[in-house]
Every structure is written in C-alpha cells, then in structure tokens.
Amino acid sequence: MSAAPAPTASNGDDVSRPGHVAIIMDGNGRWATSRGLPRAVGHERGVEALRRTVEAAQKLGLETLTVFSFSTENWRRPASEVSALFGLLKAYVKRDLDRLTREGVRIRVLGTRAGLPADILALVERAEQRTRDNAKFNLCIAFNYGGREELVRAAQAAIKAGLEGKLDPDSLNEDTFEQFLDTSDLPDPDLLIRTSGESRLSNFLIWQAAYTELVFMDVLWPDFGESHLREAIETYMARERRFGGLASGAA
Ligand code: IPE
Ligand code: IPE
Ligand code: MG
16 A cells, blocks of 8 residues: 655745744734723734734745634624624725735635625635736635535535546545645645634644644734744744654654
8 A cells, every 4th residue: 555645844945944824813802801992902903913914924935824814613703793803804805905916915715605795705706816816925814714614615516526527536535635625726834823822723724734833822813923923933943844754863
C-alpha cells in the first residue's frame, strides 16, 4: 500500500515562514462588556483590528490571510447582534474594497451563501468579481462559515458530479475531494491563531487545519495588532512540523 502524499507547508520554498495564516477573531464581546460598553462596540473595534491585521499581514509578506468573521453557529445569537455583524461586514467591504483592489488583494468569501440577505450576497459577489485577477495577496473572509457545513456541501457537490457522470467515484481521494471545498484553490493554513484565550476550533477549517500549527493567544481581538501577529509567527517558526514523519535529524 502506498502512503498518502505528505502534506507540506504552503510556501514550499521557505518552510520556516508561514504563507497562509488563519485567525479566529474572538473576544469582541468580552472586550466591550469589560468596559461597560455594548457588545456591538466590541465588534466595531474588531473591524479596526481586522484592518490593522490585513495591513500587517501584507507588510510581513504573508500570501494568504483567512479570518473567521461569522460562523453558521453565530445565528444562535440575538437578532440584533447578528444584524450588527452583517452591517459591519457590509461597511468593511464598502469602505475598503477600492483600496484592497488597488493593492492587488484578491478577496474570497468562504461559507454558505444560503440564508444570506440579498444586499450582502450582492456585495460579496462584487468584491470577489472585482478582485478575481489580483494575485499579490489573498484575503479570505469566512462569513456564514462552518467546517461541517462546508464538508456536507462538498459531499453533495461530489455526489452530484458522480450522478452527472463527471466524477468517477473510484477517483475520489483527498486531492479530488478538495476541489469541492470553498478553499479549493488555496493551500492549507500553516498557522492558525485564536485570540481571547479559548482553545478550540469552533468548527473553523476542520478539514484544512488537519496539520496546521495552532497558536492560542490571550489577547482579545479588538486589541490585536502587528505585534501579536509577529509574536504568533515567531512561535510558529520555533516549532517543528513533522506531518507524521520523524523529527529532522532523527532518521
Ligand atoms: C468574536 O467575538 C466575533 C464573533 C464571534 C462574531 P465574540 O462576539 O465571540 O466575543 P466574545 O467571545 O463573546 O467575547
Ligand atoms: C468563533 O467564535 C466564531 C468567530 C470568531 C466568527 P465564537 O465566539 O462563536 O465561538 P465559541 O462559541 O466560543 O466556540
Ligand atoms: Mg466568542
């Protein structure tokens, strides 16, 4: 039996530096309530942290940044908070799209489009269309995203392709299955950061993060900035990725 091909770091030429960083932007609510402010203010400050972090990621030479901004489970929150979060995504894309387009950023929105209001859908499609030929930096926004939902949608698409005669079921393997994921043309994240001190994935990139290095930081998301991103990258660079093999020098 031949072994599955070993996963590799996303930027094959320099495995010590992460090419793709994913972030679970958590702690907006706690940031606000600890100051006696409404949670929505924490989310507003969270957008500022996102802006700073995208800029820092570009400056530090990353290729791809994927941020978790609204999960399929976040629908469980009060309607007022959900609509505040939707409003903030709209405001962010509207305000930053021209600049990001000029800077060569390609925007992708991961997650299901089902259940999204028409104005958000139109904006998401416009952002993806306008930036589709950009290749300097990838910004992926996971919005209405859940890892299990993504896997079920991918399975549905694979079954459909099979029924239509476009996919031989025997040819389905890890590589061919990935084509049905929202991240089909992206490398897996090398480093995943979660802020706010929680140590869980909360259904984020559960397929893609199989071999990702996880870094949990105590900082609340609205306080996050370039120094935290640098710190997480340094932690990552001090780690040894083995992908199931042996430690270097052990063979
Ligand atoms: C992250 O902050 C933003 C979203 C999940 C949308 P939270 O709103 O989860 O903040 P905490 O975890 O309640 O502090
Ligand atoms: C994960 O954070 C989702 C986002 C950051 C968008 P949550 O705050 O929703 O996660 P749990 O509920 O603490 O696991
Ligand atoms: Mg949270």
